[in-house]
Amino acid sequence: xxxxxxxxxxxxxxxxxxxxxxxxxxxxxxxxIPLRKKTATGVVLSECKVENITxxxxxxxxxxxxxxxIINQENLNFYQYLSxxxxxxxxxxxxxxxxxxxxxxxxxxxxxxxxxxxSQKELIKSFELKPKQxxxxxxxxxIRLTTKNFLFDQMQKEIKLNTEQQKxxxxxxxxxxxxxxxxxxxxxxxxxxxxxxxxxxxxxxQGGQSLVLLPEIALTEEWTKRFKSYFGCEPFIWHSKQTxxxxxxxxxxxxxxxxxxxxxxxxxxxxxxxxxxMIICDEEHDSSYKQEEGPxxxxxxxxxxxxxxxxxxxxxxxxxxxxxxxxxxxxxKITAHHLTQQFHQTALPEISxxxxxxxxxxxxxxxxxxxxxxxxxxxxxxxxxxxxxxxxGYAPTKICVNCHTAxxxxxxxxxxxxxxxxxxxxxxxxxxxYDPQQICKMCSADKFISLGIGLERLQEEVIRLFxxxxxxxxxxxxxxxxxxxxxxxxxxxxxxxxxxxxSQIIGKSFHFPNLKLVNIIDGDSSLFSPDFRAMEKTYxxxxxxxxxxxxxxxxGKVLIQTYSPHHPIFQSIKDQNRDNFIRNELDRRKQSHxxxxxxxAQLQLVHPHYPELRSLCLEFLExxxxxxxxxxxxxxxxxxxxxxxxxxxxYFKEASYAQLNSKIxxxxxxxxxxxxxxxxxxxxxxxxx
Ligand SMILES: [Zn+2]
Ligand SMILES: [Zn+2]
Numbered sequence: 001x002x003x004x005x006x007x008x009x010x011x012x013x014x015x016x017x018x019x020x021x022x023x024x025x026x027x028x029x030x031x032x033i034p035l036r037k038k039t040a041t042g043v044v045l046s047e048c049k050v051e052n053i054t055x056x057x058x059x060x061x062x063x064x065x066x067x068x069x070i071i072n073q074e075n076l077n078f079y080q081y082l083s084x085x086x087x088x089x090x091x092x093x094x095x096x097x098x099x100x101x102x103x104x105x106x107x108x109x110x111x112x113x114x115x116x117x118x119s120q121k122e123l124i125k126s127f128e129l130k131p132k133q134x135x136x137x138x139x140x141x142x143i144r145l146t147t148k149n150f151l152f153d154q155m156q157k158e159i160k161l162n163t164e165q166q167k168x169x170x171x172x173x174x175x176x177x178x179x180x181x182x183x184x185x186x187x188x189x190x191x192x193x194x195x196x197x198x199x200x201x202x203x204x205x206q207g208g209q210s211l212v213l214l215p216e217i218a219l220t221e222e223w224t225k226r227f228k229s230y231f232g233c234e235p236f237i238w239h240s241k242q243t244x245x246x247x248x249x250x251x252x253x254x255x256x257x258x259x260x261x262x263x264x265x266x267x268x269x270x271x272x273x274x275x276x277x278m279i280i281c282d283e284e285h286d287s288s289y290k291q292e293e294g295p296x297x298x299x300x301x302x303x304x305x306x307x308x309x310x311x312x313x314x315x316x317x318x319x320x321x322x323x324x325x326x327x328x329x330x331x332x333k334i335t336a337h338h339l340t341q342q343f344h345q346t347a348l349p350e351i352s353x354x355x356x357x358x359x360x361x362x363x364x365x366x367x368x369x370x371x372x373x374x375x376x377x378x379x380x381x382x383x384x385x386x387x388x389x390x391x392x393g394y395a396p397t398k399i400c401v402n403c404h405t406a407x408x409x410x411x412x413x414x415x416x417x418x419x420x421x422x423x424x425x426x427x428x429x430x431x432x433x434y435d436p437q438q439i440c441k442m443c444s445a446d447k448f449i450s451l452g453i454g455l456e457r458l459q460e461e462v463i464r465l466f467x468x469x470x471x472x473x474x475x476x477x478x479x480x481x482x483x484x485x486x487x488x489x490x491x492x493x494x495x496x497x498x499x500x501x502x503s504q505i506i507g508k509s510f511h512f513p514n515l516k517l518v519n520i521i522d523g524d525s526s527l528f529s530p531d532f533r534a535m536e537k538t539y540x541x542x543x544x545x546x547x548x549x550x551x552x553x554x555x556g557k558v559l560i561q562t563y564s565p566h567h568p569i570f571q572s573i574k575d576q577n578r579d580n581f582i583r584n585e586l587d588r589r590k591q592s593h594x595x596x597x598x599x600x601a602q603l604q605l606v607h608p609h610y611p612e613l614r615s616l617c618l619e620f621l622e623x624x625x626x627x628x629x630x631x632x633x634x635x636x637x638x639x640x641x642x643x644x645x646x647x648x649x650x651y652f653k654e655a656s657y658a659q660l661n662s663k664i665x666x667x668x669x670x671x672x673x674x675x676x677x678x679x680x681x682x683x684x685x686x687x688x689x
Contacts, residue, residue, distance in 0.1 A: 004048040004057065007033055009040045010095035014083070016045045021060045028071040030064035030098065043071055043094050069255075071098070075272045078309040082270075082302060085657065087664060087681040088295040096295065097270040098251070108147045109249065112137065114233045116151060118245035149253035150260035152204060156232030165195045168337040172199060172315065176277070181304050181314045183284075183329055185321050186339025187348075188547035192317050195339070196280045197230055199315065204231075204259050208277030208312075212263040213299055215286035217241075218479065218505075220263055227261070238264030238271065266291060266299030269306055276310040279303045284316035284325060285540055287686050296682045319547060320540040323589070326582055327596040349518070349549045349556040351574045355565040366453050367461055371519045371559050378557075379469055379498055383516030386500045387458055388545050390525055392428070392475050394420035394457045395450030398436075402445040407438050413641040419477070420456045430643045458521060459501050466499060474502035504541060506548065516556055518549040523562035523570070530638070531687040532594050535569055539581055542573050593653065595684065599660045602685040603650040603667075604637070607678050613646045616678055620650060623670040629663050651688070 003024050006016035019033055029044045039061060063069075071079075079097060083090040110117045117123035123143065124134055137143040161169060172182050186192045200210045214220060217239045227235050236250045250271070253260050257274035266289055269279075281289075281303045289299040300316065307314035316325055316334070329336035352370075359368040367387075375385050397415045399406050406415045409427035416425035416434060425434040439446050450457070455473050462471050472478075472488055479485045491497045492512055500506070500515070520542065526534045542560065549556025562570060572581035590597050605620065607613035617634045624631040633650035640647060654660045664681065671679070 005060065006045045006048055007031060007042040007060070008045050008091050008094055009033060009035050009042040010098070011035075011040065011091045012089050013091040014089040016090075017042075018048055018057055019060045020057045021063075025063055026070055028073065028076055030069050030071070031060045032062035032064070033060055034058050043076075043098070045076065071255075071272050072274060074309050075274075078306055079270075081305060081309075082297060084661070085305075086295065086297045086683050087668075088297065092295055093270070096267065097272060108145050109149075110143055111146045111148075111151055112143045114151060114228060116146070116149070116234070116249070118243070118249060122243075149249050149256075150236065150258055151233040152231060152259070152261075153233070155201065155230060156228075157230050159194055159198045159201060159230055161195065161198060162191070162341065164339060164341050165191050165198075168339065169195055169198055171335075171337060172313065173202060175313060179308045179311050179313070181307065181316065181328075181334040183321060183325050183334050183336040184315060184317045184339065185326075185336055186317075186319060187342060188319050188544075189342040190319075190339035192319075192339060193226065193282075196282075196315055196317060197227070199278055199313075200261055200280070201231070203278040204261060206277070207259045207275070209254065209257070209259060209273050209275045210261045210278040210280070211268060211271070211273065211276060211303070211306075212261065212280045213268060213282065213289070213303055214263060214265060215283045215288040217265050220265075223263055227263070231261070236260055236262040238262055238268040240267070266297075269299045269302050273306075273310065276306070277312045279307050279312060279314045280317060281314065282317045284318045285320055285322040287537070290684075290686045292686065296680070296685075298684060301684070320543045320578075322540075323536050323582065323585060324596045327586065348576050349546050349558045351546060351558045351560065351576070353523075353565045353570050353574055354559055354561045356561050356563045357565075365461060366458065366521055366561075367465060367519075368561055371561065372465060374517055374557065374559060375466065375499075375519065378517045379466065381516075382495070382514075384492070384495070384498055384500060384512060384514045385517045385519065386502060386506065386512075386515055386545075386548060387462060387519045387521060388502055388506070389453065389455055389458050389521045390504050390541070391452075391454045391522075392419075392477055392503060393417040393426065393454040395452050395454055397451040398425065398438075398448040399451055400440040400443060400445050401447045401449055403440060403443045405440055405442045406451075407434075407440075407448065409434075411642075411644045412639060414639055417454065418450055421477075429639065453521070455501055455503060462499055462501060469498040470496055471499035471501055472497045474500060474506045476503070476505055479505060504545075506545070512548065515549050516554065518545055518556065518558045520545060520558065520560040523560040524564060527564065527567065527569070532589070532592070533687065535585055535588075539569060539573065539578075539585075543578070546573070598653050598655060599657050599683075600685060600688065601652045601660050601664060602682040602688065603631070603633075603652070603664070604680040604682065605634070605648050605650070605678055606642075606645040606680060608645055610646050613648060613678075616675060617648050617650075619671070619675065620667075623667055627666050627670065629667055631663075631667070657683075 002020045002022055004018055004020050007019050008016045025044060027044055027046060031042055031044060032039055033042045079093045083093045110123050112123055184192050184195060203210045214223060220237055224234060238250060250262060254271055254273050262268060281300050284300050291297055304314050325334065328334045354368050354370050359370055361368050378385050395418050397406050398418050407425060408414060409416055409430065409432055411432060412427055412429045414427060414429050417428055419426050423436055425436055455475050459471055459473050495514065526538050546558040549558055568584060605613060605616050607616060631650045631652060634648040637647040637649055652660055652663050
C-alpha cells in the first residue's frame with residue numbers, strides 16, 4: 001500500500017509537492033526527496049487523498065531517523081502564517097528554521113565550568129589548556145561527559161525583586177496558563193532584566209523552554225554573563241556564527257522539549273521549540289528586529305504570534321517602547337506594566353537645548369561654546385563625557401573644489417563617505433571601497449574637500465579642544481573586533497578614557513557609571529527625513545542616549561545642539577514628557593492615516609536595466625487598474641539606484657492586514673511568473689520615503 005504526502009522542499013518554493021511512500025509517517029517529518037535530479041531535504045505538510053493522484057509520483061527517498069525528527073503542528077502553523085503574512089516562500093521559511101538540522105545521532109558532550117563543548121578540541125581551545133591539563137581535569141571529573149544538552153542545575157544567586165518588580169512579576173505570572181502579551185515599560189536602571197530573568201527562572205524550574213530575543217548579536221555576550229551569574233550555567237546562544245555541532249545541540253534540545261533558555265537575535269524566533277512557555281523580547285522598539293534584506297519579517301511581531309501558537313507568554317521590554325506597542329496597550333491588546341523606580345535612585349538627567357542659530361561655532365567647528373564649557377567642568381571633576389553623533393567615518397560627502405560635484409558610488413546613487421583612519425571612501429549601502437585619489441567625473445579636477453562631519457572628524461575637534469585628555473570612538477567600525485572592544489571597555493572603566501565619541505551603538509546597553517555629561521552634536525540629523533517614523537526614532541534615540549548619563553547616584557546632564565530649538569520634539573524631551581510626545585505623534589499619524597492606524601505594504605520593483613523597470617511598472621499599474629486595487633505609486637526610492645539595480649516603489653495602505661493580504665495576493669496572481677523575482681514585498685516597512 002502506498003501513502004501520499006505533500007512535502008515542502010527547503011528552497012524557493014511556495015507550495016508542497018506530492019511524493020509517495022510505502023509506510024505511514026507523521027505530519028512534520030523531515031525527509032529526503034528527489035527534486036530536479038538532485039536530493040533535497042523537505043518537511044511533510046499533510047497526507048494527500050489517493051483519489052486525487054492522477055500523475056506519476058516520485059518516492060520519498062529517506063526519512064530523517066535522528067531522534068527527534070518531527071516538527072509539531074504548532075510550529076507548522078507558525079511557519080505557514082509567517083510565509084503567508086510576509087509573502088515569503090514557505091520553503092524558504094523552513095530553510096531558515098531548520099537548515100541546521102542534525103544528520104545522524106549526536107554523541108555526548110563535554111562539560112566544564114558550566115559550559116558545554118561538542119569536542120575536546122573546542123574545549124581545549126576555549127580555556128587554552130595543555131593536553132596534559134585536559135587529561136588531569138578529566139581524571140578529576142571536573143571535565144565530564146554528558147548527554148544533557150542544557151546544564152542548569154540550581155540557581156547560583158537569588159534574583160531579588162523589590163516591591164514594584166514583585167508586583168509586576170506576580171501580575172504576569174498569574175497568566176501563565178495561556179497566551180498573553182505584556183509590555184514592561186521601565187526607565188534605564190529600573191531592573192527590567194532582573195524582573196524577566198525571574199520569569200525565566202520560574203519557567204525553567206517548571207520544565208518549560210524560554211526564548212530571549214535581543215536586537216543585536218553584539219549584546220549577547222554581556223547578557224550571557226549576567227545570566228550565568230544567576231543561573232550558574234550558560235544559556236543556549238543562537239546566531240549564524242555558531243558551529244554546526246553547537247546548532248545541532250540546540251535543535252536537538254528544542255525538539256526533544258527539554259527545559260532550556262535560548263538567547264539570540266531575530267532568527268531565533270524561527271526555531272522549532274516544542275515546549276515553549278516564555279518569550280522575552282528585550283528592547284522591543286529596536287528597528288534591528290526587522291530584517292531588511294532578503295526575507296523581510298519583524299521578529300518582535302512574530303514573537304507575539306509564536307507565543308499565540310504555543311499558548312505561551314510574550315513579554316516585550318523597553319525603556320522607550322515603540323508607538324505600536326503603546327498603541328496596542330491603550331487598546332488592551334497587550335498589558336502594560338510600568339517600572340518607575342531606579343535602583344540607585346538616580347534623578348532623571350537635566351536636559352538643555354542649545355540653539356545653534358544663536359550659539360553657532362566658528363567655521364569648520366561643530367562644538368558650541370556651551371558644550372565646551374560644560375565638558376571642561378566635568379573633566380576637571382574627573383567625570384567622563386560622551387559626544388554623540390550618528391554618522392560613521394570622517395565626512396559624509398567629498399565634493400570637487402572646482403564644480404562641487406560629490407563623489408558617488410559606482411553601484412549606487414549615493415555619496416561616498418570618507419573614512420580617514422583607513423584612508424578609503426566607502427559606500428554605506430553596498431560596502432564598496434574606493435581609493436580616495438579620485439578624478440572628478442564632471443570636470444576632471446583632482447582636488448576634493450570634505451563636507452559635513454562624521455565621528456572621526458568629531459574626534460579631531462575633540463582632541464584639538466581638550467588637549468591632554470584621552471578620547472575613543474565607539475562605532476560599528478571600532479567595535480567589530482572582540483579584542484578591540486575589550487580593550488576599549490577596560491580603558492573606560494579604569495578612567496583612562498575621558499571622552500567617548502559614539503554612534504547609536506552606544507545607546508544600546510553599555511553602562512558607564514562615571515558618565516556625567518552627554519553632548520548630542522546633531523539633534524536635527526533625522527528630524528526632517530521623509531520617513532514617517534523619523535520623529536519616533538529620534539525621540540527613542542535621544543531618550544536612550546540621554547539615559548546613559550548620570551547613573552549610580554548622581555544627576556547627569558544632557559546638551560542637545562539643534563538649529564530648530566522650537567520643534568515640539570525637543571520640548572517633550574526637555575520636559576521628559578513622553579506622554580505628551582506620544583499623544584502628539586499618535587494624533588499626527590491618525591490624521592495622515594499612517595501606522596498604527598493603517599497597515600502598509602511596500603512593493604519594490606528592482607531591475608538592472610531602467611527601460612525594463614519602467615515596463616514592469618506599467619504592467620503593475622495595468623493589473624491594479626483592471627482589478628481596481630488602487631495601488632499607490634510608482635514613487636522613486638530615496639536611493640533610486642542601489643547595488644547595480646534601479647528601484648521603484650508601490651504601496652498599499654489598508655485598514656487591516658487581511659485587506660492588505662488580499663490585495664497583494666490578487667496582484668501577484670496576475671503578475672507574470674518571470675517578473676515576480678524583480679518584486680520585493682515588505683509588510684510594515686520600517687522606513688518609507
Ligand atoms: Zn569637478
Ligand atoms: Zn554602493
